[in-house]
Amino acid sequence: MGEAQATDERAAAETATAQVDGGGGRSGFVLPAVLGAVVALLAALCGVLLWHHHTVDAAQSERESFLQAARDGATNMTTISHEHPEQDVRRVLDGATGQFHDDFEQSAESYVSVVKQAQVSAVAERVDAGIESQGDDSATVLVQVTSKVTNRSGPEPQPRVSRLRVTVDRVDGGYKVSKMEFVA
Template sequence: MAQTHVDDASPSDEDGRAGTTRRGRVVVAAFGVVCLLLAGVCGVLLWQYRQASALESQQRDALAAARDTAMNLATVDHATAESDVRRVLAGATGEFHDDFASSAESFVSVVQDTEVTTVGQEADAAIESWDGDSGVVLVQVRSTVTNRVEPEEKSRVWRLRLTMDEVDGVYRTAALEYVA
């Protein structure tokens, strides 16, 4: 009897292994595509998060600067009027700076002559509009006022619209408008 050599692998087994190998490659390729898509989505989400964080930080800084300006305007003492004006000017830029600086001498004179003292109590602020590195902030500040003519303390509420511009990484008041 003649023995025939039979391969362990029959043609159907080779097709099966080839199919498994092909399926394995497809699964690996699909997994790679899914990983790339997830990495892309994560990259976009990270970029959006950083943009939102930067915007929030800018607005937070502008709100703080606007509150500071309002408190500086609402806190003036006849004994320290000149340094109070310098403090306001330090947070100012542009039109507001120029206007306030040009009237500073007469402002100090009136404050000293009438012995005015105003003390800012608290300031609330909100963004009205925002465009890049500048925006408009609404501020309401409460203060108490006394002067030589009316020595009894009176409460005042000021409502202001301040345009805040970023100058050398710091927000400064570029325009100020009193709101009724």
């Protein structure tokens, strides 16, 4: 009888274990399925957050590129020396495109002549800029340049403030000034 009782107890224990494990029923698959769904959901959420972060970084980088090109263009335009005006004009033209490039190139000779004759020297000292509007491939930037200017009639450096509206275009992977106008 002792052996029969032990066999009955073993059978009862196996039945209880089978019921806890699911005994081949569907309750044994619920926990792994829920965990799998949670992992998939978290992976998708991480992917969306990484994509959003990349998009925001790319937009910020684009804004900075437009701003830097406008600052450089304004600095080049307001920094000139009567000792080497041809180099200064070349620097402006290198950062220019479109109608602005063509117009400045056409007037470069007379510009150089006036700078030499008046012995003008100007150095941009401070440049502040902010984007007024931005599209896919261009931006309009408001720029304020503070410079020191000397010429034949006033050998002492005089502070000058120039306010410019600068249009910058993305051209062949770079950024160039396509329009520059002085504003009040």
